[in-house]
Amino acid sequence: MTEGHLVSIGLLAVMLISAGCALAVKDLLTAAALFGVFSFLTATWFALMGAPDVAFTEACVGGALTTILFVSTAFRTGRRFD
Amino acid sequence: MGSTPPRPAGGERAPRLRRVLGAAAFPALFLGLVVGMTELPEFGDPASPASTHLSPRFIEEGAAETGAANMVTAVLADYRGYDTLGEAAVIFAAGLGCLVILASGGARRDLPVAGMSNRFGSIVLDAATRTLVPVVLLFAVYVLIHGHYSPGGGFQGGVLFGSGLIMMRLVWGPADASPRPGSDVPTFGLSLRGSLVLASVGILAYVGIGLAAMAFGGEFLNYGTLPLGSDPAHVRELATLGIEAAVFLTVGGTVSLLFDTISIGMRENGVPLGSERGPRE
Numbered sequence: 632m633t634e635g636h637l638v639s640i641g642l643l644a645v646m647l648i649s650a651g652c653a654l655a656v657k658d659l660l661t662a663a664a665l666f667g668v669f670s671f672l673t674a675t676w677f678a679l680m681g682a683p684d685v686a687f688t689e690a691c692v693g694g695a696l697t698t699i700l701f702v703s704t705a706f707r708t709g710r711r712f713d
Numbered sequence: 714m715g716s717t718p719p720r721p722a723g724g725e726r727a728p729r730l731r732r733v734l735g736a737a738a739f740p741a742l743f744l745g746l747v748v749g750m751t752e753l754p755e756f757g758d759p760a761s762p763a764s765t766h767l768s769p770r771f772i773e774e775g776a777a778e779t780g781a782a783n784m785v786t787a788v789l790a791d792y793r794g795y796d797t798l799g800e801a802a803v804i805f806a807a808g809l810g811c812l813v814i815l816a817s818g819g820a821r822r823d824l825p826v827a828g829m830s831n832r833f834g835s836i837v838l839d840a841a842t843r844t845l846v847p848v849v850l851l852f853a854v855y856v857l858i859h860g861h862y863s864p865g866g867g868f869q870g871g872v873l874f875g876s877g878l879i880m881m882r883l884v885w886g887p888a889d890a891s892p893r894p895g896s897d898v899p900t901f902g903l904s905l906r907g908s909l910v911l912a913s914v915g916i917l918a919y920v921g922i923g924l925a926a927m928a929f930g931g932e933f934l935n936y937g938t939l940p941l942g943s944d945p946a947h948v949r950e951l952a953t954l955g956i957e958a959a960v961f962l963t964v965g966g967t968v969s970l971l972f973d974t975i976s977i978g979m980r981e982n983g984v985p986l987g988s989e990r991g992p993r994e
Contacts, residue, residue: 683864684785687856691872696968699879703975 639679646672659710663701670694780950781861789866790953790960794934797956798919801963805916808967808974812909815974842884849877857961861950867960874961875968878903882972903966905973912966919959922952 646669653665670693677686754761771788781787789797853873860866903911923934931938936952937945 684783684866684869687864687869688872691869691876695876696872696879699876699883700971700975703972707975 659705667698780946786860790956804967808970811974838884846877867957871961871964874965878969879972908966908970912963915959915962922955
């Protein structure tokens with residue numbers, strides 16, 4: 632097992648954890664932030680796989696834009712999900 | 714529907730018929746797709762047509778044919794320009810859908826809004842925004858122009874541009890609002906209508922470049938015939954830059970439109986557009 636494999640496994644594990652936490656938490660702002668974490672890790676993963684264009688798009692859209700839209704929607708609809 | 718008198722049984726039969734048809738159509742479509750799928754080449758098969766004909770052509774001839782050193786840009790904006798037009802149209806349609814659903818009537822005015830100048834405004838945020846926003850906007854244009862040579866292009870640049878606009882709105886409040894009392898911060902940025910115009914201009918420019926190629930004797934979105942010079946690769950490079958700029962406008966406009974419809978548009982009950990629509994109805 633090479634060093635690259637270890638980095639990949641670590642990245643994917645943290646991605647899984649952040650995605651699961653985003654589903655589990657009741658506070659929508661926290662969920663949006665966790666989803667942003669997930670998106671940035673996905674972008675890192677894409678960059679490691681040798682797809683910088685896709686990584687760039689994922690970082691812009693998933694990490695920044697979608698998170699902002701989720702946060703502003705949470706402001707409109709109420710912060711908690713029960 | 715409104716003109717026919719209500720029938721006791723017929724009123725239920727039509728939906729039921731539709732449901733039965735839908736229930737029959739779904740498995741038929743599913744089976745058809747599954748059968749069709751078995752005809753496709755194996756995933757990752759090196760002997761498939763895509764691997765033996767298309768990929769080598771894109772890799773070997775792409776830079777010489779399109780003038781774009783970044784292969785992704787060559788494929789997205791030139792070889793697969795039709796696909797990208799569809800993607801831009803989908804993004805534009807999504808923005809329009811949000812506008813129609815969120816910014817027209819029935820919006821609640823008693824909820825807090827994400828244009829938070831009065832909630833989160835502080836001198837730190839203000840100074841950081843003043844410093845960051847020009848860099849973000851300039852970087853967006855750099856990403857657009859440099860898409861031929863490095864990762865990036867119209868889509869990423871457009872999202873960055875829209876993010877810069879959103880950042881100003883988040884900290885300084887909506888573009889349509891009057892300035893904060895006692896503040897020298899100008900309200901700056903696109904209005905809801907400005908975003909819509911920007912996105913529409915982008916889509917129209919994209920289609921226009923495609924039609925211009927047809928007008929000069931080529932095919933739709935096949936830029937080789939455009940009268941922009943003698944070197945075909947250079948002509949394609951310029952046309953690709955035009956396409957990327959069109960995508961940039963579409964995505965940038967739609968991104969800021971999305972944020973506006975979620976924050977400003979809902980609060981103002983669709984005022985930027987609704988104020989015109991009201992008297993006509």
